[in-house]
Amino acid sequence: MTPVTPETPETPDLPDDLLTPEAVRDPDGAAAVLREHDPVHWSPTHRAWLVTRFDDVVAAFRNPALSSDRVRPLMTRASGAPSRRVLGLISEWMVVTDPPAHTRLRRLAGAAFKQQQIAAMEERIQGLVDELVDAFLADEGTDLVAGVAYPLPAIVIAEMLGAPPADRDRFRAWSDELALVAFGAGGDARPDRHERALRGLEEMAGYFRELVAHRRREPGGDMLSAMIGEGSDPEALSDDELVGMCALLLFAGHETTTNAIANAVRLLTADPALRDRVRDDPALVNPAVEEALRLVGPIKVLVRWVVEDHELRGREIRRGERVYLLLCGANRDPERFTDPDTVDLARERATHVAFGRGIHACIGAQLARIETRIAVGTLLRRLPGLRVAGDAEYLPTIASRAQESLTVVHDGVPAGSAR
Numbered sequence: 171m172t173p174v175t176p177e178t179p180e181t182p183d184l185p186d187d188l189l190t191p192e193a194v195r196d197p198d199g200a201a202a203v204l205r206e207h208d209p210v211h212w213s214p215t216h217r218a219w220l221v222t223r224f225d226d227v228v229a230a231f232r233n234p235a236l237s238s239d240r241v242r243p244l245m246t247r248a249s250g251a252p253s254r255r256v257l258g259l260i261s262e263w264m265v266v267t268d269p270p271a272h273t274r275l276r277r278l279a280g281a282a283f284k285q286q287q288i289a290a291m292e293e294r295i296q297g298l299v300d301e302l303v304d305a306f307l308a309d310e311g312t313d314l315v316a317g318v319a320y321p322l323p324a325i326v327i328a329e330m331l332g333a334p335p336a337d338r339d340r341f342r343a344w345s346d347e348l349a350l351v352a353f354g355a356g357g358d359a360r361p362d363r364h365e366r367a368l369r370g371l372e373e374m375a376g377y378f379r380e381l382v383a384h385r386r387r388e389p390g391g392d393m394l395s396a397m398i399g400e401g402s403d404p405e406a407l408s409d410d411e412l413v414g415m416c417a418l419l420l421f422a423g424h425e426t427t428t429n430a431i432a433n434a435v436r437l438l439t440a441d442p443a444l445r446d447r448v449r450d451d452p453a454l455v456n457p458a459v460e461e462a463l464r465l466v467g468p469i470k471v472l473v474r475w476v477v478e479d480h481e482l483r484g485r486e487i488r489r490g491e492r493v494y495l496l497l498c499g500a501n502r503d504p505e506r507f508t509d510p511d512t513v514d515l516a517r518e519r520a521t522h523v524a525f526g527r528g529i530h531a532c533i534g535a536q537l538a539r540i541e542t543r544i545a546v547g548t549l550l551r552r553l554p555g556l557r558v559a560g561d562a563e564y565l566p567t568i569a570s571r572a573q574e575s576l577t578v579v580h581d582g583v584p585a586g587s588a589r
C-alpha cells in the first residue's frame with residue numbers, strides 16, 4: 171500500500187473541520203463519518219491527523235511515538251513576561267509532560283490522592299449538592315449550570331486543597347482564566363481578555379504560593395499537605411511544582427466535571443421513561459452516568475505530538491505533526507459497542523475512554539464519578555419531571571463538549587412554597 175502523506179488527502183469532502191457549526195452541534199455525527207470513511211484522516215484545517223476508531227485511540231494512549239508535551243512548543247511564541255511565566259507554570263503540568271518527568275509527578279500526586287480517601291468524601295459532597303439544590307429551588311433558578319454544575323466542582327477542589335470557604339469564588343474565576351489561557355477555550359481570542367486572564371493567573375499563582383507556605387508551616391488533612399509530604403522523599407515537589415499542581419487540579423477537575431453533570435442531565439432527561447427509571451432505582455444512577463460519559467463525555471478530543479515517524483492504517487505519521495484522538499469517535503465505535511448511539515444501562519461498565527487510558531489516565535476519575543453521580547441522582551430525585559428547554563448549544567471548542575448554560579423546567583416545589 172502506498173502511504174498517504176498529509177499533502178495528498180484522498181477524501182477531501184469529509185467533515186474534518188471540527189469547528190464548523192455542524193461539527194460543534196453534532197461532533198459525534200462528524201466523528202462517525204470520519205470513522206467509517208477514513209479512520210486516520212489528515213485534516214488540512216487543523217493540520218492534524220484525526221483518529222476515530224476505539225482500538226486506534228486506545229493504542230495511541232500507549233504509543234511512545236506520541237508525546238503529551240504540547241505546551242512547551244507554544245512557549246517560544248509567547249510574548250511578554252506574564253505570558254511566559256504563566257505558560258511556564260502550565261508547561262510543567264504532568265498532563266503535558268512525558269516520562270521520566272511525568273512518572274515522578276504522577277507518583278507524588280497519586281499518593282496524595284490515595285491519602286485523601288476519596289470515597290469517604292461522598293457524605294460531604296452530598297451535603298454540598300443538597301445545599302446547592304436547596305438554593306436553586308429557593309431562588310426558583312432555571313440554569314442548572316450556574317446553580318449546581320458549575321459551583322460544585324470548584325468548591326470540592328477548593329476544600330480538597332484546604333483553601334478557606336471564603337475564597338471559593340476566586341477559584342471559579344481562575345478556573346475560567348486557566349481554560350482561556352491553556353486552550354483558548356470559548357474560541358475567544360480577544361487579546362484584552364487574554365491579558366486579563368494572565369493577570370488573574372499571576373494572582374492565582376501568588377495565592378497558591380501563600381497556601382503552600384502556610385501548609386508547610388501547618389500541615390492539615392488536605393490534599394496540598396499530602397502533596398507536600400513529610401520532607402523525607404528526595405523527589406518531593408518544589409514550591410513551584412506544588413503551585414503548578416494546585417492549578418492543574420483546578421483546571422483539570424472543574425470544567426470537566428461541570429460538563430459531565432450538565433451533559434448527563436441533558437442526555438438522561440431527553441427520554442422521560444429513562445429519566446423516571448433512573449430516578450426510581452438508585453442502582454441505575456451509576457450505569458446511567460457511565461453511559462453519559464461514553465455518549466456525551468466532557469472531552470471530545472485529546473492532542474498528541476508525533477515524536478517518531480510511524481505508520482497507522484497505511485498512513486505515514488511523521489515527526490512534528492499533531493494527532494487528535496477523537497474520544498467522541500472511539501466511544502461510539504460500533505466495532506467496540508453494540509448499538510453505540512443508544513443508552514444501555516446493562517452495558518459492561520467503564521470500557522469507554524472518557525477518562526483516557528495509559529499513563530495519563532485521569533487521576534481524578536473516582537472523584538469526578540462520585541460528584542457526577544451524586545449531582546445527577548439528587549437532581550432527578552428532587553426536581554421531578556426534570557426536562558431541559560431547547561437544544562444543546564455547545565461552545566465552539568475542539569477539546570471540550572461544553573454547555574455554558576442548561577435551562578431546565580421541573581415540577582419540584584421550591585423551599586418554603588405552599589404548593
Ligand code: HEM
Binds near residue numbers: 426430535
Ligand atoms: C468527568 C470529569 C473528568 C473527565 C471527563 C476527565 C478526563 C480526563 C482525561 C481524558 C485525562 C487524560 C488526558 C490526556 O491523556 O492527555 C485526564 C487527566 C487528568 N485529570 Fe481528569 N477528568 C475529569 C475530572 C477530573 C478531576 C475531578 C480531577 C482532579 C480534581 C482531574 C484531574 C486530572 C489530572 C491531574 C490529569 C492528568 C493526569 C496525568 O497526566 O497523569 N480530572 N482527565
